[in-house]
Amino acid sequence: MPAVRGYGRRASVAVCPPVQVALGLHHAAHASHASHASHAAHAAAHATHSARGHAAAAGLLYFTSGFRGSALLAIDYKKAEGDITGSETVVWTYEGEGTPYVPSPLLSNDVLYFLNKNKGMLSCVDAKTGSPHYTNQRLEGLQGVYASPVAAKGRVYIAGRSGRTVVLEDGPAFKVLAESDLDDSFTASPAIVGSQLFLRGLKNLYCLQVQ
Numbered sequence: 001m002p003a004v005r006g007y008g009r010r011a012s013v014a015v016c017p018p019v020q021v022a023l024g025l026h027h028a029a030h031a032s033h034a035s036h037a038s039h040a041a042h043a044a045a046h047a048t049h050s051a052r053g054h055a056a057a058a059g060l061l062y063f064t065s066g067f068r069g070s071a072l073l074a075i076d077y078k079k080a081e082g083d084i085t086g087s088e089t090v091v092w093t094y095e096g097e098g099t100p101y102v103p104s105p106l107l108s109n110d111v112l113y114f115l116n117k118n119k120g121m122l123s124c125v126d127a128k129t130g131s132p133h134y135t136n137q138r139l140e141g142l143q144g145v146y147a148s149p150v151a152a153k154g155r156v157y158i159a160g161r162s163g164r165t166v167v168l169e170d171g172p173a174f175k176v177l178a179e180s181d182l183d184d185s186f187t188a189s190p191a192i193v194g195s196q197l198f199l200r201g202l203k204n205l206y207c208l209q210v211q
Helices: none
Strands: 029-033 060-065 071-076 090-093 106-108 111-115 121-126 132-138 150-152 155-159 164-169 176-181 191-193 196-200 205-210
Touching: 106 150, 150 191
Parallel strands: none
Antiparallel strands: 029 205, 060 071, 071 090, 106 111, 111 121, 121 132, 150 155, 155 164, 164 176, 191 196, 196 205
């Protein structure tokens, strides 16, 4: 596996969501308690010095680290071999502050979303160039974000331990479409199945669906 010196920290790799469904919490929705555990619930592994997943866009892999500093690199995996530090294999490096510690970044429609540490602060950059569309945009009421963001059908969903889920328009402009508050705390990432959004809280498993 290729190595980059100076980035031997907890790392995660952007995962591109394979689902395309029509779901919008800005429409009337209802929440129901599920009586059984769902296979759609997020089961994230936390492995030091290793990546938790992978995704490719235009031949690039995206690696992030938020442990003892900030790091985000786009790597041309077809050229990657051995020590790639300072080589053209590293296509671009994000120079800003505030990359995720626990939640993975999200790659969708040629933009890369990532949170600042475990805070409710979101950044969005061009996936091909690394140029920022916006940085450290505060998501009001969203606190303790350990869940990874997910996307489907033009919307991005981010859930936090404060019990709030924020729905954003998927694209380079920052636009909040809806906010949903439940009396619970969310650490697991949201899961999308068909037209349903599953949220696994500390108390219950919820299913939100357009009526």
